[in-house]
Amino acid sequence: MKNTPDIRELLDRYWEGETSLEEERRIKAFFAATPDDDLPEEFRQEARWFRILQSEQAVEAPGVHRMALSARPTRWYGIAAAIVALLCAAGVWWRLSTPGPVEQIVQSRPIEKIESPKLHDLPVVTTPDNTPETGQSSIAETKSTKPFRLKKRAPNPVEDDTCEDPEKALAEIKAALALVSSKINKSKETLDKGLQEVDHVDILLKRKNG
Amino acid sequence: MKKVLLLPLLFVAATLSAQNDAINRFFSQYMDDERFTVVFVSPKMFNIVSKISTDDKDWESFREVIGDLKGLRVLTADSIADGMKLYKEALDKVPATEYEELVTVRDGKENVRIWVKDSGNVINELLLLVGSPNQFVLLSLAGKIDLDKISSLSKGLDIDGVKHLEKAKTKE
Amino acid sequence: MNWTIFQHHVYPIRHKLYRFALRITGSVPEAEDVVQEVLERVWKSSEEQANNVSNWEAWCMTLTRNRSLDKVRATAQRRVVSLDGAVARESDSGDAARTTEMRDLADQARRLMQELPEKQRLVMHLRDVEELSYEEIAQVLDITLDQVKIGLHRARKTIREKMLAVDARIPANV
Numbered sequence: 001m002k003n004t005p006d007i008r009e010l011l012d013r014y015w016e017g018e019t020s021l022e023e024e025r026r027i028k029a030f031f032a033a034t035p036d037d038d039l040p041e042e043f044r045q046e047a048r049w050f051r052i053l054q055s056e057q058a059v060e061a062p063g064v065h066r067m068a069l070s071a072r073p074t075r076w077y078g079i080a081a082a083i084v085a086l087l088c089a090a091g092v093w094w095r096l097s098t099p100g101p102v103e104q105i106v107q108s109r110p111i112e113k114i115e116s117p118k119l120h121d122l123p124v125v126t127t128p129d130n131t132p133e134t135g136q137s138s139i140a141e142t143k144s145t146k147p148f149r150l151k152k153r154a155p156n157p158v159e160d161d162t163c164e165d166p167e168k169a170l171a172e173i174k175a176a177l178a179l180v181s182s183k184i185n186k187s188k189e190t191l192d193k194g195l196q197e198v199d200h201v202d203i204l205l206k207r208k209n210g
Numbered sequence: 211m212k213k214v215l216l217l218p219l220l221f222v223a224a225t226l227s228a229q230n231d232a233i234n235r236f237f238s239q240y241m242d243d244e245r246f247t248v249v250f251v252s253p254k255m256f257n258i259v260s261k262i263s264t265d266d267k268d269w270e271s272f273r274e275v276i277g278d279l280k281g282l283r284v285l286t287a288d289s290i291a292d293g294m295k296l297y298k299e300a301l302d303k304v305p306a307t308e309y310e311e312l313v314t315v316r317d318g319k320e321n322v323r324i325w326v327k328d329s330g331n332v333i334n335e336l337l338l339l340v341g342s343p344n345q346f347v348l349l350s351l352a353g354k355i356d357l358d359k360i361s362s363l364s365k366g367l368d369i370d371g372v373k374h375l376e377k378a379k380t381k382e
Numbered sequence: 383m384n385w386t387i388f389q390h391h392v393y394p395i396r397h398k399l400y401r402f403a404l405r406i407t408g409s410v411p412e413a414e415d416v417v418q419e420v421l422e423r424v425w426k427s428s429e430e431q432a433n434n435v436s437n438w439e440a441w442c443m444t445l446t447r448n449r450s451l452d453k454v455r456a457t458a459q460r461r462v463v464s465l466d467g468a469v470a471r472e473s474d475s476g477d478a479a480r481t482t483e484m485r486d487l488a489d490q491a492r493r494l495m496q497e498l499p500e501k502q503r504l505v506m507h508l509r510d511v512e513e514l515s516y517e518e519i520a521q522v523l524d525i526t527l528d529q530v531k532i533g534l535h536r537a538r539k540t541i542r543e544k545m546l547a548v549d550a551r552i553p554a555n556v
Contacts (some may be wrong), residue, residue, distance in 0.1 A: 015542045017535035021513060045545055052491040056511045061400030061417055162250045170259045172249045176282055176349055177275065177363055180338050183322050184361045187313045 011046055028053065232303040233337065233350060237283055245290050251282040256353070275360060279353035287346045297321055297341020300348050309337060312357075319343055326355070333357065391438040392424050398439070398512055399446045405507045406450035408496055416453060420445045443522040447504075494544055498537055501525070505533035506541070 010027050013019045019027070031043075031050040039047055163169040240246050251259075260277040287293070301323070309325035316322075320342040327335040333355040340347040396417060403413035403420075420442060435441050495503050504523055508514045514522070516530045523530070 015538050017531060017538050021515060024510070025513070048490075049541065049545060052494070053510050056401065056491050059401050059404065060397045062414055161252045161255045162248055163255070166255065166258045166262060169251050169255045170262065172284070173251060173256075173259060173276060173279075173282060174272075176249070176284055176351065177272075177360055179340075179347070179349065180324070180336065180351065181361050181363050183315065183324060183338060183340075184313060184357065186317070186322075187315050 007043070011043075232305060233348075236300055236303050236348065237285055237350075240285055245287045247284075247286045247288075249282065249284040249286075253280045256280060256282075271359070272363060275356065275363060278356070279351065281350070281352040283350045285346075285348040289344055290346060291344065293341050293343050293346045294321075296346040297339060300339050300341075300346075304337060304339075309335075320345075326357075387438075388425060392421065392442060395439055395442060396421065399442055401511060402443060402446050402504075402507065403450045405495065405503065405511075406447065406500075407453050408492070412453050412457075413450070416446060416449045419449055437521075440518060440521050444524070447522060494541055497544075498540060501529070502533045502537035502540070505530055506537040509534055 007027070007030055010019060010023055014024065014027060028050055031047045032054065034047075036044055036047060161169065163172060237248075241248050256276060256279050260273055287296070290296070304325055309327050311323065312326050313322065313324040320340065322341075323337075323339045325337040325339075326333045327337075334352060336349075336351040336355050336357075338347065338349040338351075399420060400413055400417045403416035404410065407413050407416065423445060424442060495506065498506065501523070505519055508519045508522060509516075516527055519525075519530045520527050525533075
């Protein structure tokens with residue numbers, strides 16, 4: 001057991017407010033490591049105090065959602081030019097990933113409880129020659145412009161979108177479906193090839209009879 | 211060679227069942243972990259996205275699939291040290307009573323599993339788990355899921371997601 | 383404010399900010415609101431503001447303190463000083479993960495600390511729970527070093543007396 005007179009002296013100075021941070025940490029470590037049964041009677045009450053402190057230190061903020069941003073965060077307020085540039089870039093990105101003559105984001109149907117300012121007159125049309133032109137469109141956000149929200153004691157923590165931008169959400173959805181698709185197809189291919197070797201690829205493909 | 215059963219699938223209208231608690235807990239556990247990238251797409255967002263209109267010819271089939279989806283959650287870590295440990299951890303969390311294993315593929319160091327949860331003849335949740343020494347993906351897709359339609363999508367899709375995985379694989 | 387700074391300097395200290403807000407407001411929902419607001423405020427801060435900050439933690443703690451005090455003053459009239467009520471509310475609200483013992487300790491802690499005058503309470507919180515140095519405490523609370531020392535001395539003295547009084551009433555093996 002640790003040197004009791006040592007601790008006694010530290011504790012006395014602690015209550016007087018004369019200990020350094022390092023000494024205080026030593027006291028806390030001592031009590032954390034020593035169960036009540038091993039403590040002399042006189043220390044038990046003080047031990048309780050340090051247990052209280054320990055439990056206070058463990059308190060945590062409810063979960064915070066972050067946006068899973070691959071690029072720098074977008075600011076939805078600010079000069080129009082910045083918004084234009086950003087959305088043109090996004091429009092170009094989409095166009096590059098999904099080749100098509102003309103794309104246009106149209107207004108979605110009004111969502112109840114819009115908490116955030118709308119984005120007005122945002123140009124998102126790109127033509128085949130890649131020159132962005134302005135079009136009539138606006139995107140109403142379903143959630144607030146806050147990049148994160150504290151979860152308030154939600155039983156199901158997974159509720160909030162990580163992307164506020166439908167285009168980004170779409171990109172994520174595509175990536176997800178592509179991934180699922182490729183894995184399913186890979187397994188089908190291997191099955192079709194009538195793979196003989198079992199030791200480096202195992203396949204189990206079951207489907208239910210409808 | 212392992213015996214394999216192949217039977218056709220049949221889908222009808224779906225209802226969304228609540229996503230599993232153990233999986234939820236896994237997501238919340240790692241949601242705030244800096245090593246992971248997190249993507250959540252809510253039913254509302256799926257709704258908005260499905261209303262985007264474009265003249266892209268591939269879009270229509272794609273939109274059909276999206277229109278039926280209700281939720282997407284993805285947890286990815288692509289350069290970590292303990293990918294397989296996480297894979298096993300997630301594996302343990304998938305309750306065999308609720309999820310039916312559809313695909314298990316081990317290709318080199320990469321392990322993949324796909325489960326589906328269905329009620330009646332309809333798949334309403336799909337879980338994809340990928341694990342390799344430095345990579346981990348857990349993906350949960352909810353809604354009315356048509357596997358045939360999804361697997362036929364790969365032609366039109368941007369396959370960055372797959373490339374991203376391929377890139378990780380070549381590191382090994 | 384860029385994402386890198388936010389992710390590395392601000393986001394990781396959210397728990398500390400929450401505990402601080404909770405200590406000041408005594409209310410879980412208010413503390414949550416405070417942290418939300420502080421994080422947003424920091425997130426929205428301009429590049430120059432961000433560049434002028436030398437100590438992120440201190441800045442965020444100060445913002446938390448100010449916002450929390452605002453809330454306390456705003457609800458001062460409505461606030462019923464019922465520690466039992468506050469404590470009961472806090473135990474209902476998502477502390478389920480903590481063991482019964484931890485909850486009891488937490489209740490005791492809050493009771494003991496909430497009864498301290500505000501300045502003493504906050505100095506004690508910052509020192510004993512968050513382990514800040516005297517200088518840091520002085521900076522966050524915007525008081526002098528002497529005031530920190532005096533506050534801490536008095537707070538600890540009071541706590542010790544209270545614990546002695548409590549202990550006299552209850553059996554030794556708690």
